[in-house]
Structures are given as structure tokens and as C-alpha cells.
Amino acid sequence: MPNTPTKALAPWLGVIADDYTGASDVAGTLVNAGMRVVQTFGVPDPAMQLHDVDCIVVSLKTRSLPAAEAVDQSRAAAHALSSRGVRQLYFKYCSTFDSTSEGNIGPVADALRSEFVPDGQITVVAPGTPALGRTVYNGVLFAGTDLLQESSMRHHPLTPMTDSNVLRLLQAQTATPVGSVGYSSIEAGVAAVRSRFQNLSAKAGYAVVDTLNDGHLAVLGAAVLDHPLVTGGSGLVGGLAAARGISGQPEPAPASRPTGPAAVIAGSCSEMTNVQIDTFRRLRPCFVVDPAIIAAGQNVVAEALQFARENIPDGPILIHSTATPEEVARTQKQLGKARAAEITESSLSTIAEGLVASGCRQLIVAGGETSGAVVRRLGITTARVGREVSPGVPWLATETSPGLSILLKSGNLGTPELFLDAWDHNR
Ligand SMILES: Nc1ncnc2c1ncn2[C@@H]1O[C@H](COP(=O)(O)OP(=O)(O)OP(=O)(O)O)[C@@H](O)[C@H]1O
Numbered sequence: 001m002p003n004t005p006t007k008a009l010a011p012w013l014g015v016i017a018d019d020y021t022g023a024s025d026v027a028g029t030l031v032n033a034g035m036r037v038v039q040t041f042g043v044p045d046p047a048m049q050l051h052d053v054d055c056i057v058v059s060l061k062t063r064s065l066p067a068a069e070a071v072d073q074s075r076a077a078a079h080a081l082s083s084r085g086v087r088q089l090y091f092k093y094c095s096t097f098d099s100t101s102e103g104n105i106g107p108v109a110d111a112l113r114s115e116f117v118p119d120g121q122i123t124v125v126a127p128g129t130p131a132l133g134r135t136v137y138n139g140v141l142f143a144g145t146d147l148l149q150e151s152s153m154r155h156h157p158l159t160p161m162t163d164s165n166v167l168r169l170l171q172a173q174t175a176t177p178v179g180s181v182g183y184s185s186i187e188a189g190v191a192a193v194r195s196r197f198q199n200l201s202a203k204a205g206y207a208v209v210d211t212l213n214d215g216h217l218a219v220l221g222a223a224v225l226d227h228p229l230v231t232g233g234s235g236l237v238g239g240l241a242a243a244r245g246i247s248g249q250p251e252p253a254p255a256s257r258p259t260g261p262a263a264v265i266a267g268s269c270s271e272m273t274n275v276q277i278d279t280f281r282r283l284r285p286c287f288v289v290d291p292a293i294i295a296a297g298q299n300v301v302a303e304a305l306q307f308a309r310e311n312i313p314d315g316p317i318l319i320h321s322t323a324t325p326e327e328v329a330r331t332q333k334q335l336g337k338a339r340a341a342e343i344t345e346s347s348l349s350t351i352a353e354g355l356v357a358s359g360c361r362q363l364i365v366a367g368g369e370t371s372g373a374v375v376r377r378l379g380i381t382t383a384r385v386g387r388e389v390s391p392g393v394p395w396l397a398t399e400t401s402p403g404l405s406i407l408l409k410s411g412n413l414g415t416p417e418l419f420l421d422a423w424d425h426n427r
């Protein structure tokens with residue numbers, strides 16, 4: 001018998017994630033639900049070997065691109081996944097709905113809907129991820145106990161979130177009408193949700209779903225099990241996995257369990273990253289990369305690598321551009337938002353490249369845009385997803401740079417001690 005892949009062996013879920021840390025978040029959630037997962041960086045080439053997996057997570061860096069480019073890349077990812085036989089596509093965006101009025105959640109979802117969703121079928125919009133403290137109540141998004149617009153996300157350097165109403169946020173980005181499904185329908189069970197979808201589909205293309213707890217995700221997962229396209233944060237993939245009867249017994253990833261020099265690179269300016277850096281700084285050495293100083297011509301990259309050479313033999317080190325909202329605002333005013341980001345991402349990537357070239361084998365990168373820039377510079381295209389260090393934060397065993405483990409941490413995820421104790425989870 002020729003050894004040709006059959007439809008039965010195809011992964012059932014194909015995820016298109018709009019940033020690299022968000023991709024790791026959803027990949028870790030799937031591993032936690034008992035799946036074998038591979039994460040690709042960029043659209044997988046048809047020749048790429050992605051065997052023995054239940055799920056492929058494609059990491060894109062489309063959250064802050066012009067909408068047309070984000071749409072093109074997301075479409076290409078969807079086609080690549082479809083041609084590998086996946087039965088369901090999942091468009092993963094941030095649980096805090098990071099976007100602007102131009103997009104890119106609406107434009108990408110519209111493009112995927114137009115190709116993959118039958119006329120008249122509603123598409124679910126589910127940012128709510130209770131494990132990360134993100135809940136949706138009457139269409140309004142909360143981060144912990146704060147309204148999204150009153151959370152630290154209002155200061156985000158690239159996508160400041162100043163409204164909490166998901167219907168309004170999405171409607172600003174799409175001509176397709178947006179409706180909602182309230183928690184009382186969800187508590188009434190799968191049939192009630194399906195019937196609400198049916199009624200809504202006469203006047204809307206999207207349904208923003210309330211999500212207060214994991215029980216709601218379980219009902220929603222069952223209600224959208226046969227939808228060709230689902231959109232949301234990482235939470236709903238757990239509901240989908242449970243509805244497929246796969247739950248909770250993670251296979252250890254076939255990681256090479258590397259030891260060796262360890263470093264954190266942080267370009268995230270999110271609140272939790274700031275806390276994690278303060279916690280690390282008390283015990284281990286840190287080096288600050290300031291984009292304004294780089295723009296003034298100082299060779300900060302060389303200084304950072306010198307710092308690494310001197311300190312990495314004694315244990316993990318941290319190199320960061322992470323700054324407070326006030327400092328970021330000052331730098332952006334001086335350099336412009338795009339140039340500040342470009343200088344920072346490019347410098348941190350060069351530093352990461354230097355670290356790996358000189359033997360670093362365990363690398364944590366904090367921040368989605370930052371992770372995108374670093375992983376690209378390192379030329380990593382695929383990784384097997386290992387166990388989570390904390391919700392949404394798994395180690396990845398890179399397949400393109402054997403022996404190198406990376407952990408891509410979303411800005412607000414992880415515990416305050418993560419940069420100190422994540423290494424233990426990689427043994
Ligand atoms: N000191 C700084 N001044 C101005 N911009 C900065 C500074 N440090 C980092 N940046 C930029 O801020 C952006 C931070 O976004 P990034 O996606 O990396 O982090 P995040 O939003 O916290 O992470 P996530 O998307 O995973 O939640 C990057 O483009 C980064 O280059």
C-alpha cells in the first residue's frame with residue numbers, strides 16, 4: 001500500500017492566529033485538552049511534514065498590518081489548512097479583541113466567511129476566555145473585574161482598547177450585521193443556542209456570545225461543532241475539544257528537554273510583563289534596551305550581547321525594552337509609533353540571534369509583535385507544542401532549530417514569577 005495521507009488521518013482543526021503569542025496560547029490550550037499540536041510560523045509550505053497531529057496552529061503576524069495584507073495572509077493560511085484536510089477553521093484573535101476601527105478582526109473574518117461559510121450561517125465571535133479572566137456579559141468584555149476600556153489595555157502601544165462593547169467594536173470593522181447571544185440562551189443549553197443562531201441568521205452574520213465560565217464554553221463548543229469557521233480567543237477551542245470527546249489527558253510533547261543557557265527577551269509593555277520584570281529583577285540581572293537611545297546612534301545591541309556574555313553563565317538573564325505607559329508615550333512622541341516599534345523589534349531580534357548563536361538553548365520571548373520579529377529572525381518555521389507553564393503559555397520544541405526551546409508569552413499572561421520558574425517546566 002502506498003503511504004499516502006488519508007482524510008481520516010487529517011488534523012480536524014486548523015487555527016489561524018493573528019499573532020505568535022496568541023498562537024501559542026491557543027496551542028497550549030489544545031495540548032491541555034489532550035491534543036497533539038504543531039505550531040507553524042507563517043503559512044505552512046505544502047511540502048512541510050506535519051504528521052501525527054490533531055491540530056495545526058498557524059501563527060501569523062497580522063494584528064497590526066494594513067487590513068488588505070492581513071486578509072491576504074489569513075486567506076493563504078486557510079487554503080493551506082484546507083488543502084491538508086482540516087474539517088474546521090478557527091480564527092484566533094486576542095481575548096481582549098485587540099484591533100482598531102480599520103480591523104483586522106472584521107476584515108479577516110469577512111474574507112474567511114465569504115469563502116468557507118454557507119450562505120445564511122451565523123459565525124460565532126467568542127473572545128471570552130475565563131481561564132485568562134476575560135469574560136463577556138451582555139456583549140461587554142471584561143478583563144478581570146475591569147471593563148476592557150478601563151483595564152490596562154487602554155494603554156496598549158499599538159491597539160489601545162477604549163471601548164468594551166464587542167458588538168460595537170466589531171461593527172466598526174465590518175459591513176456584515178453583528179448580533180449577540182446572551183448568557184441566558186447559553187445556560188438553556190445547546191439546542192437553545194442553535195435556535196438563537198437560526199433566528200439571528202435572518203438578520204446578522206456574526207453572533208457575539210456571552211461567556212462567563214467554562215460551562216458556557218462547553219455549551220458553545222457543542223453548538224458550533226459543525227461550523228466550518230469559528231472565531232474567538234483561545235477559550236472556545238477547549239469547548240470544541242470537549243465536544244469532540246477529547247479532554248484533559250495531555251500527551252507530553254516529544255521535546256528534547258534541553259538544558260543550557262537561558263534568556264528572556266521582552267518587548268511587551270503590558271501590565272503583567274512589567275510585573276514579571278520587576279519580580280525577576282530582584283534576583284537576576286536585567287539589561288534595558290531603550291529605542292530612543294538606539295535612534296540616537298548608540299550601539300545598544302553590542303552592549304546587550306556583552307551583558308549576556310558576562311551574566312548568562314550564572315543563570316537566566318533578561319533583556320527588555322519594556323517600559324511604563326508614560327515612557328512608551330514619550331518615545332512614541334519622539335520617534336513616531338511605527339518607528340519606535342520597528343527599532344525595538346529589530347534590535348531585540350538581533351540580540352536574540354546573537355544569544356542563540358552563542359549557545360542560548362532556552363529562550364522566552366514576551367510580546368506578540370516581539371515574538372513575531374524574533375522567531376522570523378531565527379528562521380524557525382515549526383515547533384511541537386509542549387505542556388503549559390501556566391494557562392496559555394506552553395514551551396515549544398522547535399523543529400527547525402533542533403535543541404532550541406522557545407516560549408512565546410502573551411503580554412498579560414503568566415504569573416509574576418514566570419521568568420524565574422518557567423525553566424523548571426522545560427525539564
Ligand atoms: N520602550 C518602548 N517604546 C516604544 N515602543 C515599544 C517599547 N518597547 C516595546 N515597544 C513596542 O511595543 C509593541 C509591544 O507589542 P507586543 O505585541 O510585542 O507586546 P504585547 O502587546 O504586550 O503582547 P501580546 O500581543 O502578546 O499581548 C512592540 O511593537 C514593541 O516593539
Ligand SMILES: O=C(O)[C@@H](O)C(=O)CO
Nearest residue numbers: 022025094095233368410
Ligand atoms: O487571547 C489572548 O489574550 C492572547 O492569546 C493574545 O492574543 C494576546 O495578544
